Structure formats: structure tokens, C-alpha cells
Amino acid sequence: MAITSDSVREIFKGLENGDGAAFFERVADDVAWTVMGTHPLAGHYCSKKAFTEGTFSKLSQVLPHGAQLHVEDLIVKDDEAVVELHSLATAKNGMRFDNRYCWVVYFREGLIVRVRAYLDSAMVARLFEENPIA
Numbered sequence: 001m002a003i004t005s006d007s008v009r010e011i012f013k014g015l016e017n018g019d020g021a022a023f024f025e026r027v028a029d030d031v032a033w034t035v036m037g038t039h040p041l042a043g044h045y046c047s048k049k050a051f052t053e054g055t056f057s058k059l060s061q062v063l064p065h066g067a068q069l070h071v072e073d074l075i076v077k078d079d080e081a082v083v084e085l086h087s088l089a090t091a092k093n094g095m096r097f098d099n100r101y102c103w104v105v106y107f108r109e110g111l112i113v114r115v116r117a118y119l120d121s122a123m124v125a126r127l128f129e130e131n132p133i134a
Contacts, residue, residue, distance in 0.1 A: 038121055041059070
């Protein structure tokens with residue numbers, strides 16, 4: 001399956017519609033996902049399960065309505081895509097989580113197999129400082 005701008009937008013529609021399960025159906029179980037930075041979500045995750053537990057599970061505790069990610073732009077070349085995302089979420093304490101992301105995504109046979117995610121580390125750190133989790 002060739003990766004196109006339309007197919008990448010279709011894959012990311014799940015995240016945009018608040019349906020993380022639909023998005024993660026297109027992520028390989030053994031995905032290598034690196035979240036860059038020095039904040040509570042940063043790290044290298046060697047599986048879909050590890051990534052969701054290390055990031056989305058934590059975010060769900062401080063962002064009652066999820067990260068509310070929206071694709072702003074993307075570039076596709078061969079089996080790679082660069083996806084710019086924007087989060088318009090509100091934290092438990094009312095803080096606007098207006099974060100910007102750039103994900104470098106690698107596909108194999110239509111599945112996401114590797115991601116490098118860049119974001120505003122200071123904003124993520126502030127989010128968890130102001131909204132501590134257990």
C-alpha cells in the first residue's frame with residue numbers, strides 16, 4: 001500500500017475525532033516511538049503498549065477531554081511522513097494546553113512502525129506541574 005497525503009490524513013482522522021483506538025489500529029505492536037525532550041512524557045518506547053501507557057494514559061489523567069490533536073500540515077515522501085499537529089486541549093486546572101507537535105512517521109505495509117515526536121517540552125512539564133498525577 002503506497003502512503004499518500006490522503007491515506008496519512010485518513011489514519012490521523014481517528015486522533016482528530018477523539019478515537020485513539022482507530023488511530024492505533026494503524027500502529028504496529030512493536031512500534032519504536034521516541035518522544036523528544038526533557039519532560040514527563042519524553043522517552044523511547046519499544047511497543048504500542050509502552051507508548052500509550054507512557055503518554056496517552058498519563059495525558060488522560062490531566063486532560064479530561066484528551067489531547068484533541070488536529071493535523072495542520074503534512075509532507076509525504078515514499079514510506080515517510082512529516083505530520084504537524086496542534087493540540088487545543090484544556091487541563092483539569094483550566095490551563096490551555098495549546099501545544100504544537102511535529103511527528104516524523106515511518107510506515108511499513110501501511111502500518112506506522114517508527115515515530116520521532118517533537119513538541120514543546122516546557123509546556124508539557126508545566127502541564128504536569130500544575131496537574132500532578134498519582
